[in-house]
Amino acid sequence: MSTTSPSPSPKLAIEVRDLHKSFGDQQALRGVNLVVPEGTTCVLLGVSGSGKTVLMKHIMGLLQPDRGSVQVEGEDIAGMNESALSEMRRKQGILFQANALFDSLTVFDNVAFPLRERTRTPEKEIAELVNKTLERVGLSHATQRFPGELSGGMQKRVGFARATILQPKILLYDDPTAGLDPLTTAAVNEIITTGKQQLGATSVVITPDVASAFGMADHLALMHEGRVVEYGPPDTFRESQHPEVKAFLRNWLQRRAQSRRAAQA
Ligand SMILES: Nc1ncnc2c1ncn2[C@@H]1O[C@H](COP(=O)(O)OP(=O)(O)OP(=O)(O)O)[C@@H](O)[C@H]1O
Numbered sequence: 534m535s536t537t538s539p540s541p542s543p544k545l546a547i548e549v550r551d552l553h554k555s556f557g558d559q560q561a562l563r564g565v566n567l568v569v570p571e572g573t574t575c576v577l578l579g580v581s582g583s584g585k586t587v588l589m590k591h592i593m594g595l596l597q598p599d600r601g602s603v604q605v606e607g608e609d610i611a612g613m614n615e616s617a618l619s620e621m622r623r624k625q626g627i628l629f630q631a632n633a634l635f636d637s638l639t640v641f642d643n644v645a646f647p648l649r650e651r652t653r654t655p656e657k658e659i660a661e662l663v664n665k666t667l668e669r670v671g672l673s674h675a676t677q678r679f680p681g682e683l684s685g686g687m688q689k690r691v692g693f694a695r696a697t698i699l700q701p702k703i704l705l706y707d708d709p710t711a712g713l714d715p716l717t718t719a720a721v722n723e724i725i726t727t728g729k730q731q732l733g734a735t736s737v738v739i740t741p742d743v744a745s746a747f748g749m750a751d752h753l754a755l756m757h758e759g760r761v762v763e764y765g766p767p768d769t770f771r772e773s774q775h776p777e778v779k780a781f782l783r784n785w786l787q788r789r790a791q792s793r794r795a796a797q798a
Pocket of ligand 1 (some may be wrong): 559560561579580581582584587588
């Protein structure tokens with residue numbers, strides 16, 4: 534008889550079961566199931582209006598389910614009062630399209646902001662932490678600059694530094710590369726991978742950039758009409774026979790070929 538015990542299943546950072554959400558007669562989510570194991574990156578794909586942002590807002594505790602459940606680090610968001618919800622959000626690093634940096638604060642003060650606002654960390658320690666974090670994103674030379682003096686990619690890196698200064702266990706990105714040029718997009722994708730490697734954080738990323746998604750994801754989830762219709766590691770996802778996945782990938786390849794032709798013309 535074998536004495537080998539089965540390897541324990543990975544701990545789940547996020548567990549969404551049968552999540553439904555409507556706005557009036559608009560059914561945004563129609564039974565979403567999704568699990569994100571701790572320390573992994575899950576990328577949500579799907580056409581506009583498929584429900585990605587509404588799902589993300591549940592994970593942030595900004596929306597409450599009509600039906601079903603959303604557990605974040607083992608706790609159901611439905612059971613949380615306002616202070617528990619804001620405590621949970623404090624543990625999440627959130628990077629949306631707009632960097633939402635404070636224009637009148639230097640890079641250093643932008644990154645120090647969450648520490649000063651939410652903790653009683655002494656200024657000396659704040660300086661050490663902020664400098665270390667800015668070094669990690671390659672911005673040690675820009676600490677005294679203002680956001681308006683930085684490139685788009687540098688602003689994203691400041692946003693990332695600020696979102697991660699409290700060492701969040703969960704990082705949420707909604708279209709972080711929107712409107713950025715290819716070089717800056719590559720830099721942001723690298724930042725997302727760095728977040729996983731350096732912080733061991735669990736990440737959920739919404740991006741229309743399918744090539745980047747394949748590069749960074751441990752799992753890809755395709756949303757279609759308010760449900761996750763396919764979920765799996767990149768290799769499995771790419772080979773999926775699900776008609777919606779096939780249509781989604783075909784469409785992406787066509788768009789990519791078109792834009793390459795346009796660029797060559
Ligand atoms: N506050 C709201 N009130 C009414 N309808 C909403 C609200 N938020 C989202 N919806 C609707 O829910 C559906 C899903 O929206 P969601 O923003 O999640 O889509 P998405 O997949 O993130 O799209 P996109 O890629 O364009 O951001 C859409 O039909 C949207 O119009």
